[in-house]
Amino acid sequence: MKKNYFSAKIKTKVTERNWLVIVNPNAGGRRGEHEWPGIKKLLEKEGIPFDPVLTEAPLHAISLAEEGIAKGYRDIVAVGGDGTLNEVANGILRQQKRPATEINLGMITVGTGNDWARMFSVPASFAGAVRVLKEKKTRLQDVCKVTFGTNGNSAERFFVNLAGIGFDAEVVKRTNREKMKGHSSSMIYIWYLLTTLFSYRSTRFQIIAEDRERKGEYFDISIGIGKYNGGGMITVPYAIADDGLLDVTLIRKIGKWEVIRNLPLLFNGQIERNKKVEIFRTRSIEVTSNPPVNLEADGESLGTSPFRFEVVPSALRVIVP
Numbered sequence: 001m002k003k004n005y006f007s008a009k010i011k012t013k014v015t016e017r018n019w020l021v022i023v024n025p026n027a028g029g030r031r032g033e034h035e036w037p038g039i040k041k042l043l044e045k046e047g048i049p050f051d052p053v054l055t056e057a058p059l060h061a062i063s064l065a066e067e068g069i070a071k072g073y074r075d076i077v078a079v080g081g082d083g084t085l086n087e088v089a090n091g092i093l094r095q096q097k098r099p100a101t102e103i104n105l106g107m108i109t110v111g112t113g114n115d116w117a118r119m120f121s122v123p124a125s126f127a128g129a130v131r132v133l134k135e136k137k138t139r140l141q142d143v144c145k146v147t148f149g150t151n152g153n154s155a156e157r158f159f160v161n162l163a164g165i166g167f168d169a170e171v172v173k174r175t176n177r178e179k180m181k182g183h184s185s186s187m188i189y190i191w192y193l194l195t196t197l198f199s200y201r202s203t204r205f206q207i208i209a210e211d212r213e214r215k216g217e218y219f220d221i222s223i224g225i226g227k228y229n230g231g232g233m234i235t236v237p238y239a240i241a242d243d244g245l246l247d248v249t250l251i252r253k254i255g256k257w258e259v260i261r262n263l264p265l266l267f268n269g270q271i272e273r274n275k276k277v278e279i280f281r282t283r284s285i286e287v288t289s290n291p292p293v294n295l296e297a298d299g300e301s302l303g304t305s306p307f308r309f310e311v312v313p314s315a316l317r318v319i320v321p
Helices: 027-045 060-070 082-094 115-120 126-135 167-180 186-197 256-261 263-267
Strands: 019-023 050-054 075-080 104-109 138-150 153-159 162-166 203-209 212-224 246-252 277-282 284-290 294-297 300-319
Touching: 019 027, 019 060, 027 050, 027 075, 027 082, 027 126, 060 075, 060 082, 075 082, 082 104, 082 115, 082 153, 082 300, 104 115, 104 126, 138 294, 153 300, 162 167, 162 300, 167 186, 167 212, 167 294, 167 300, 186 256, 246 284, 256 263
Parallel strands: 019 050, 019 075, 075 104, 104 300
Antiparallel strands: 138 153, 138 300, 162 212, 162 294, 203 212, 203 284, 212 246, 246 277, 284 300, 294 300
16 A cells, blocks of 8 residues: 555655655554545645655654755655654754755644644644645744654754653553554553553653753653643643743652642643643753653653753754634
C-alpha cells in the first residue's frame, strides 16, 4: 500500500513553489497511512503543488526536513500528530542552510492529541486544514530548547508546545510504549493517567528560574509555549505562543483522590484554583531531582533530569488561520 502513495526519497531537484509534505503513516494508530489518499486528493483539488515523503522510523522526520530544505523546499507540511510536528520543527531549527524563519511550517492533524493545532485553532477537518495551507497566513511563534540526560550524556531538543516532568512524563512514557505496538487512542492515555496515578510518587526537586530557587516535593511540572497537552488538558492556562516567555505550572505533592477530584480544573483552565498549584513565567528554568525523573516534550519521551529550558523567541514561522 505504501508504494502506491508515498515516495521513500526526497526529489533531487525541486522548485521553490513546491511544498514538501512529510507524512507519518503510524500517527494516530496508522491513521496517517489510511487517511493519506483522501488528504492527497484535497491538496490536488486546491491546486497546491507538493511532493510527499513517508517517515520510516522515529526521528526520521527531522532528517527529512533538513534534507528537504537543503534541496530547496521552503514550505513544509507535517501530516501526523504532535510528535511528527515536533520532529519536523526540529529539522527546520537545526539545519543551517537557510534561516529557520524563512521556512513555512503547516500541519494536517492525524494524531491523537493534536494539542499544537488546538492552540492555533487549526481545523481538525482535512478540508479545513488544507484551506489554511492554501491561504498561507503565517506568524512567528516561540520555541523552547531543552537540555536533558540520556544514556549518561546530555542532549538537546526543541519543542513547540509543551513539556512535562514527573507524573505527566511517566504517563506519556507508558502511553508511547503502546504506540510502538501500534495501539493509539485518547482512551489509552486516560487509562495510563489513572493507573499511573496509583503507583506514582512525588519527587524532591530543586527548581531555579531567573535566580529564584524553589525546593520541595512536586507531583508534576509543566513548561509551556502553548497551553494544551494530553488531548485538551489546559495545564498552563496563560501561555501565549509569541510572548518570549515560558509558562510554568508547578503542582506540589498531592494525594491521589485530590488529583481525581480536581481533574475538571485541568479541562476548564482553572487549575490555579487548587492551592497546591503555582504558575509563573520565566525565560529559562533549571530543574534537578532526586531520584532522576522523566521528561516528555510535545508528547515524545526524551530523557531524564537534570534539565535546562530556555525560550527562543520568534524562532519558527507557522501557517495558521
